[in-house]
Amino acid sequence: MANLKEQKFPEVQGGGSLILAWQIKNKTVLVVGGGEVAAGRILNLLNADAHVVVVCPSEGLNPEVRHRIANDGVTHVDRVFEPQDLEALPPTGTSPDMVLVAVDDPAASTQIWKLCKQRRIPANIADVPSECDFYFGSVHRDGPLQIMVSTNGKGPRLAASIRRWIGDHLPQGVGNAIERIGELRVKLRQMVPAIEDGPKRMRWMTRVSDAYSWDDMCALTDEDMDNLLKFYQTNKVPELHVLKAMRGGKVVEDLDVFDGSFGFSVVA
Known part of the structure; x- marks a missing residue:
């Protein structure tokens, strides 16, 4: 083994945050406040499929928050925050999994922060970095x-x-390309579900991701993906024109792929 002093390791850069993708689907998040900042927070939460409860007097709701309450399944409690909100929230009667505070009252915000700390509920106090467990x-x-x-x-x-x-x-279409890759991964896992096949699945999916451009990936049809999966067992990744030639139910054996007419090759 090489001497540890001779090995190169990344330098530590303190002062950062641990950036994570927080899975809050179907979890309850309390938003205190109903103004512009609260509106942005609520949209982020709804995009993540959270259950959102807004505690704010009706006169403090801006048009976007009113819209979310009326149309997007957001629960509204028409009053100011009370400490018992950290114990039980409608409609489930359970405590929140996360608290976001967006009110123009520093003293009240700090008090809510302290209550969250006592109950070990992760919280974010808008525009007060020192009173945040996480940042947006x-x-x-x-x-x-x-x-x-x-x-x-x-x-x-x-x-x-x-x-x-x-x-x-x-690149244009990157989101659609990722969607197609995700669908292919699901199909592959259904075809080869064994846990011990996980490393091989990951290596093959990596090769597929590297083999095609973003535009090519977006253009893959369901038939193309099914045909692509036929190459998994041999650990090959065909060029795109081969997949197109297989459309209509053709198999590789039916194609005159070795005379140069399709220029068949396999990505190494």
Whole structure:
């Protein structure tokens, strides 16, 4: 084994955040407040399939929050926050899994933060980084693709600018291509479900992802994906024109692929 002092390892860069994709589907999130910031938080939560409960007097709701309550299944409690909200929320009567505070009252916000800490409920107090268990970054969304840019609470507007730049430079159709790859993975797992086949599945899917362009991936039909799966057992990945030639029920043996007419080759 090489001397540890001779090995190169990444340098530690303190002061960052652990960026995670938090799965809150079907979990209950309490939003205190009903203004513009709360509206953005609520949309993020609904995109993640959370159950959202908004505690705010009706006169404090902005038009977007009113719309979410009326149309998107958001539960509204028409009053100011009370400590018992951390114990039981409608309609389930359970405590929240997460709390987001977006009100123009620093003292009240800090009190809610302290109550959340006592109950070990993760919380975010808008615009107060020191009273946050987590931050909201600026997110680019294209179907299943999500890219978050975070400045660790130091420059939200800069994060938004960087996010827009990234979005403008991504290939067209990248979200659709990822969707197709996801469908192919599901089909492959159904075809080869054994746990011990996991490493081989991952290696083959990596080769498939590297073999086709974004546009090519988007253009794959369900028949193309079924035909592509036929190459899994031999650990091969055909070129796109071979898959197109197999459309209509043809199999590789039916194709005159070795005389150069299709230029058949297999990605190494």
